[in-house]
Each structure stands twice: as C-alpha cells, then as structure tokens.
Amino acid sequence: MAATWVRKKAIEKIKWLRSLDDKHNFTLVCSDLSEIGTYAKVDNDVFRLLKAHTPGPYTYILDATSEVPRLLLHPKRRSIGVRVPDHRITHALLAALGEPLMSVTLIPVGDDLPMNDPEEIRERFGAHLDAIIDGGACHLDPTSVIDLRELPPKIIREGRGDIAPFVG
Numbered sequence: 001m002a003a004t005w006v007r008k009k010a011i012e013k014i015k016w017l018r019s020l021d022d023k024h025n026f027t028l029v030c031s032d033l034s035e036i037g038t039y040a041k042v043d044n045d046v047f048r049l050l051k052a053h054t055p056g057p058y059t060y061i062l063d064a065t066s067e068v069p070r071l072l073l074h075p076k077r078r079s080i081g082v083r084v085p086d087h088r089i090t091h092a093l094l095a096a097l098g099e100p101l102m103s104v105t106l107i108p109v110g111d112d113l114p115m116n117d118p119e120e121i122r123e124r125f126g127a128h129l130d131a132i133i134d135g136g137a138c139h140l141d142p143t144s145v146i147d148l149r150e151l152p153p154k155i156i157r158e159g160r161g162d163i164a165p166f167v168g
Contacts, residue, residue, distance in 0.1 A: 011071050011102070017125060019109045026072045027059050027081035029101040031094040036060075036082045039068050039100065046148050049166070055086035057139075057160035061147040072102060079149060089135040105142055113140050 014020070030036045033050055040062035042050065050060065064073055064080040072080060083103070085091075093101065106115045108124070115121050118134040126132065144161035147154040153166040 008071060013128065014102075014104055017128060018104060018107065020104070022075055024104070025061070025074050025079070025081050027083055027103040028068070028072070029090060029094065029103045030082055030084050031091065031100070032084060035100060036062075036084065039065055040080055040082050041065060045151055049148065049153070053161070053165065054084040056084070057086075057143045059083045059143045059145045061145065061149060061156065063149055081145070083143060087135075089133060093133075114138075114142065116140055 011026075015022075015024070018024075028036075028039055030039070033047070033054060036042060036050065036054075037047075040060075041064070042062065046062070059081045060083065061079050061081055064078050068080050074080075090101070106121065106125075107113065108115065115124070116138040118132055118137070121129075122132055139160060142157065142159040144159040144163050145156035146161075146163070146166050147156050155163050155166060
C-alpha cells in the first residue's frame, strides 16, 4: 500500500525548483526514533548512535524499509535519508500531520548556499509554492550527513553536527 502522504506532483515540483534528477537523495524528517524505525532498517548498534545524537543537526543514510514510497528512494541503492530535527515548528508540523515530512535543502541552481530568508524565498519562488512558513531565517550550514548503512559510519558531508562521535 502506498503511503498517503507522498504526492507525486509535489515531488516533481521540488525536483523542478531545484533542477534535481531522479538520483537525488531525499530525506524523511521524522518526529522521533520510533518513526525512523518504520522507514529505515535500524539494528542495535545503529539505534544506540541515533539515540545519542537525535534530535539534532544530522541526516542519516540508512537502508529503507518497504514502507518508503518508491518516489523517495534512491533508484539503485534503496536507501533513504532520515533525520529528527530539534526545531519547534517542525515538531509542531509533524505532530499535526501525524506522519513524516519529505525534505530537501533549498539550494537554487547556481548558488552555493541554501536559501534561508522567507522573504527572499517568497520573492523568488512564491508563485510556485503552496505555502511558506516564516519561522525566521534558518542556519546556512547544512546538516552533517552520516551514512550508517555499514559500520564504521561514513561521513558524507560535514555540517552543523559534530562528526567526532562517528569517526575513529
């Protein structure tokens, strides 16, 4: 059964806005560790790492379960990014929806940094968006991305999250 929260039109719009191909990794923003376990395969060692570092500024790459809609999967690896942020507005949205959010950083084509100013986003993309939630400007530094499909972990991107616990 397909997840009700995945909308092909929305995924296509995001791909168009960011000029993404079908190989781009999307992230599921989850409310807590138990929700991660629904969408990603998590053994005891990985669970301990996740428990120690969530919520926080990390995105974890894990093998996806069959609950992840195909639209969100990397086509060759069957992996998914997951994260549990420490942000009150995101948690309020997750609680209201009762399901995860699909996420991708808004880095326009030709830019090196993500957009984080709601007014700039409205000016540039407002005609193509259904809603903009103004929670103030976000961090410019992205999350640290940690591949936990095999241990030891592999650092994909160093960002706001301290990578020291995942190396060595």
